[in-house]
Amino acid sequence: MTSAVSSLTIRLLEEGDLELLAHVFRFSRHHIEGRWRERLAGERTMLVAERDGEALGSVSFGEREEFPRLLYLFALAVVEPFQRQGIGSRLVVSVEAEARRRGVEGICLAVAVDNEGAIRLYERLGYRRTGEPFISRWTWYGPDGETREIVERCYRMVRRLGSGGRLIVGKRVGHPRLKAGHQI
Numbered sequence: 478m479t480s481a482v483s484s485l486t487i488r489l490l491e492e493g494d495l496e497l498l499a500h501v502f503r504f505s506r507h508h509i510e511g512r513w514r515e516r517l518a519g520e521r522t523m524l525v526a527e528r529d530g531e532a533l534g535s536v537s538f539g540e541r542e543e544f545p546r547l548l549y550l551f552a553l554a555v556v557e558p559f560q561r562q563g564i565g566s567r568l569v570v571s572v573e574a575e576a577r578r579r580g581v582e583g584i585c586l587a588v589a590v591d592n593e594g595a596i597r598l599y600e601r602l603g604y605r606r607t608g609e610p611f612i613s614r615w616t617w618y619g620p621d622g623e624t625r626e627i628v629e630r631c632y633r634m635v636r637r638l639g640s641g642g643r644l645i646v647g648k649r650v651g652h653p654r655l656k657a658g659h660q661i
């Protein structure tokens with residue numbers, strides 16, 4: 478059987494994808510536009526996993542002052558019928574590839590303590606919990622403009638990319654900016 482992942486393309490999100498993403502993830506247009514503004518401000522880069530022109534998953538990442546030398550990965554999501562096909566893992570691995578290109582030391586993220594599936598995925602990919610669980614607060618935006626304040630107990634997880642000799646730890650290497658439509 479051909480793996481569903483073999484024909485998957487991981488690429489940078491473009492403005493024209495916003496409507497599609499809002500639809501598949503049931504986000505409001507307002508929410509998606511907010512994401513796009515953050516993208517333009519350089520606060521987040523979004524990757525989309527696509528097959529046959531259909532968006533199946535997405536992940537965001539960015540550099541954060543509070544996590545120097547790391548890339549912060551967030552908002553990983555795969556459309557439900559397409560979960561458990563390796564798409565989430567592919568998206569995480571693509572962020573790692575970008576982290577290597579930038580010469581940062583690793584990836585860090587937050588995951589809700591009860592999100593067992595996601596924790597297992599991250600652990601399988603080499604992420605380890607660090608520090609005590611902490612409380613994360615964020616706003617969920619529904620498709621009809623409704624909002625919900627989410628308060629979650631989270632683990633911080635980190636994966637160091639130093640092994641394998643592919644990264645010179647501590648040395649920032651120049652990295653060309655990813656271009657729209659760039660495939661990872």
Ligand SMILES: CC(C)(COP(=O)(O)OP(=O)(O)OC[C@H]1O[C@@H](n2cnc3c(N)ncnc32)[C@H](O)[C@@H]1OP(=O)(O)O)[C@@H](O)C(=O)NCCC(=O)NCCS
Nearest residue numbers: 553554555560561562563564565566587588594595597598
């Ligand atoms: C967490 C999430 C992104 C994972 O995405 P995914 O595409 O299902 O992830 P993967 O398929 O790479 O891995 C998940 C499981 O599928 C399994 N899998 C991978 N390829 C597979 C395949 N070809 N056939 C069957 N199972 C497969 C993996 O082994 C893994 O199994 P495990 O749970 O026993 O470790 C997805 O469940 C999701 O969107 N959840 C809601 C949002 C969320 O919680 N995001 C995380 C925030 S931190």
